[in-house]
Amino acid sequence: MVEILNGIDYKILKKFETGPFSGMEYDSRKVKKGDIFVALEGAAFDGHKFIDMAVENGASAVIGSKEIEVNHDITYIVVKNLRQKLGVIASNFYKWPQKKLEIVGITGTNGKTTTTYLLEQILGEDKVSRIGTVEYKVGNEIIPAPNTTPESLDLIKICRKSVDRGIKYLIMEVSSHALEMGRVEMIDFDVTAFTNLTPEHLDYHKDMEEYFSAKRKLFYKTKNKENTVFNTDDFYGKRLFDEFGGISYGIESGDLNASMISHSLKTQEIELSFKEFQKKINIKLQGKFNVYNLLTAVGVAIRLGLSLEEITDRLEKLESAPGRFECIEAGQNFMVVVDYAHTADALENILSALNEIKIEKIITVFGCGGDRDLSKRKPMAETAEKLSDIVIVTSDNPRTEDPVKILDEVSKGLSSLKDSLLEIDREKAIEKAVGMAKKNDIVLIAGKGHEDYQIIGKDKIHFDDKEVALKYIQGKKL
């Protein structure tokens, strides 16, 4: 057993002959016979309290961080700063699978999920494992995603499965939380990319500079500093490019550049250029922000060694990620778009794109998550009001906060309630928006995208914007 603790300090408090071990788990509820249970001290619970449960479920050894009495015939080993060491222990246990993969990390406030989906399509889906907000895809297996970036142990397990299934690339979103909490500590990235940085998660990071320095850590973890890709139209992206070099991209700037030629309701034409290479391309992705996402994916693909011809041949077919600029169509004469915009900048981007194609009115339904960054509530409302004709403020995962209080704080960003409604029940809000939509209007339902739940208190209740929108669109036609 001690082989898996190679390279770290540990103290054996209890020793029994056990093994071979079947796996490692840090959640007692998931422990199976023959596993090693890792007891972590968390924000809400102390994992040491679950040692009994883990042993009942079949754990044959426990690694913890506290020198405590363990009343079971199992091996118990203590490692200080255990969460930080978990990546090394997991890597030793699973035989360093990350070294056999080409690993791509995407960071930034908005566009990470979309970029991972675009890149996956460019590289070929059967060669890729994809990790992020929507799900973890490992070969053909889909694993639900509790976090955008998984805990180090889960990440190493995904690497192991990917290698065993003959996968070549691992594409992952790297959140600022994960970088701060050391979840990717044991990963050396082959290619990394930065999308943009705008206010978000300022409940967790003290200010923008701290948020930026968390994101910046990713680029120090890139094997070769040349293999970094930065949006230099973004203030923070430019700062990173000045520090790391690599590929710069943008619409206003960048070696890898796109100029916008024209757009219609469903497509846009762009001209892509990189050094001497130039090509006009018609893409099915909508919105200027998606041109940035496309550039991020292209920049990464170049650094992974694909030729520009190979890459550009695939761009016309690319589709966006689920719940991002997703049009809900049931033959109605107005447009309904479900989108994951949950920051002021994302709302600004999706609404600007919709304003470019709008004929009549834009009706926006949105809310702000509970137990999350309070400082984004007012700016989200200001943006929604500025770029919509009618705003309906509603609930979006109130969690343990009072939804009435959240709506009240959001509405502080509205200059008047003349063209706005407050409707706490998200289903009713969507019903109202669809009900008031006339020919050629656009209804934007923002904030939840792919999510198929609403978190109220500690309960997760099934709720899917797409399903609900469809129900009322179809009801309206009858």
Ligand SMILES: CC(=O)N[C@H]1[C@@H](OP(=O)(O)OP(=O)(O)OC[C@H]2O[C@@H](n3ccc(=O)[nH]c3=O)[C@H](O)[C@@H]2O)O[C@H](CO)[C@@H](O)[C@@H]1O[C@H](C)C(=O)N[C@@H](C)C(=O)N[C@H](CCC(=O)O)C(=O)O
């Ligand atoms: C505040 C925070 O980040 N918490 C993360 C942290 O949980 P924790 O260790 O503090 O959990 P805890 O509930 O106190 O439990 C402590 C330990 O007891 C264990 N336990 C608990 C109960 C039990 O019955 N048995 C048991 O063994 C737990 O498995 C855990 O090991 O470690 C867990 C494993 O990595 C994460 O899933 C969890 O993320 C929570 C769910 C979360 O909401 N995180 C957010 C803030 C987050 O990380 N977000 C980012 C970015 C989002 C984005 O922009 O897209 C992300 O990457 O997702």
Ligand SMILES: Nc1ncnc2c1ncn2[C@@H]1O[C@H](COP(=O)(O)OP(=O)(O)OP(=O)(O)O)[C@@H](O)[C@H]1O
């Ligand atoms: N490049 C971009 N710049 C600005 N806004 C964007 C960009 N790409 C997408 N958006 C907006 O942000 C929303 C979220 O996009 P996406 O899910 O791709 O981002 P993300 O970085 O993965 O977000 P999260 O941190 O929540 O996982 C989209 O629904 C869209 O409204």
Ligand SMILES: N[C@H](CCC[C@H](N)C(=O)O)C(=O)O
């Ligand atoms: N991953 C982000 C997305 C939030 C999406 C929104 N629906 C909300 O619940 O606030 C977060 O956890 O802050």
Ligand SMILES: [Mg+2]
């Ligand atoms: Mg994401």
